[in-house]
Amino acid sequence: MPGLKAVSASRKVPYNSVNGAARIDRGDDPDRRHAQGRVPVIPGSFDYHRPKSVQEAVALLAKLGDDGRLLAGGHSLVPAMKLRLATPGNLIDLAGIADLKGIRADGGDIVIGAMTTQHELIVSKLLADKIPLVAETSAQIADPQVRYLGTLGGNVANGDPANDMPALMLCLNATFEVSGPRGERRIAARGFYQGLYATAMQSGEVLTAIRIPVPAAGHGYAYEKLKRKIGDFATAAAAVMLTTKGGKVETCAIGLTNVADRPLFADEAAKILIGSALDAATVKRAVAAAEAITAPAEDRRGPAQYRTKMAGVMLARALGRAKSRANGGA
């Protein structure tokens, strides 16, 4: 078996998982995979920086230019570095900046430091009380170990449409606070995502906080995610936030995950629902409007058409649950 040779040979070099990868994809020639650069390896060399303040991080970014990458929780970047899909010459670890941590109320907003982890979102009493949808979404990301390190800031700033938090931020009408060489500015989440890994952040800028307006008490909410298994990205997912008055929808916002090259804000679908009692016919029209704006890629999660339909199914389920919650249910 040629694969076995690769196993023993790989023991001599600094760990590389030719053996692991060959075991995962049986029948695939490990040498060919390696040549294509798809086998996990040791990351390329880099210099490590650990600034103590946002100003210091911004100054480092300015000095290092495109050769400097910010390191948050590392659970997107480190795997990419192991595959040599990312080979930054310098990593700027944000973990030593105390100002980037924490969850606090500020007037009618909740402000979450960019380096706050998914785990910290899940156990936050303030969020459970004011915006439980955040924890509900966090709890569906990856697995416990990833959530201990993965951060909200990294999740939203990376620009990966497969991440769950971007669509949630569109749904919640969040604002991103960034610091850069020209000072601080705020960017609305709804204008932030421009395409695959393309965002409104400019090079040299650091995301420092996520500001979310607290929805009205008694609001209905849900994040429904279809995934093949724990740890997988969504086949499709939908975030819903709504308020009702006298049994009718007064406000509604919808975000969709991983069904286009960016997270989607399903504005038209939400408008269709406003004023309705979320009756079956209206929900059906809204679902159709949401499906119409999707443009998913075909991948191992299924054909494009299937993923579009699953986005519709997730939205219908999320609306159902949001409705029952708005009426005081679970």
Place this chain on the structure above:
Amino acid sequence: MAKSQVAMKINGKTVEALVEPRTLLIHFLRDQLNITGPHIGCETSHCGACTVDLDGKSVKSCTVFAVQANGSDIVTIEGIANPDGTLHALQEGFRQMHGLQCGFCTPGMITRAYRLLQENNNPTEAEIRYGISGNLCRCTGYQNIVKAIQYAAAKLNGVPFQEAAE
């Protein structure tokens, strides 16, 4: 690229070393320190065999650079047993309930369950399954791993372990 000086506490002992920034924590532990309890399973952040406890968090040490762990307090499977050398309740549970077959995932499973029980000392079966969902086992079907953790929770709470009826 310049090597970095790191210092961290591992299983109660302070360790100082020079590491390349790109050295992953799992390789630092296994290759430089000969702490080989945490295993390398997939090296792609999926399987959880490399799980260690870092400052009270379960992390996959294949997805953390050793330099990121500078100044931290780490517990690996080597540090789980009681100070007098007797088995920790989790280790005992895995033995009593046959919570392993090949044993490859076991260090990660126990290290993860160790943190889970610190955060929730009386988890339901569903909470255990959700809590260990970042750890893959290809032998047991998880049934006995769940029982082993239930056994440990009962023992740590000083109550008799009642196996649920099949």
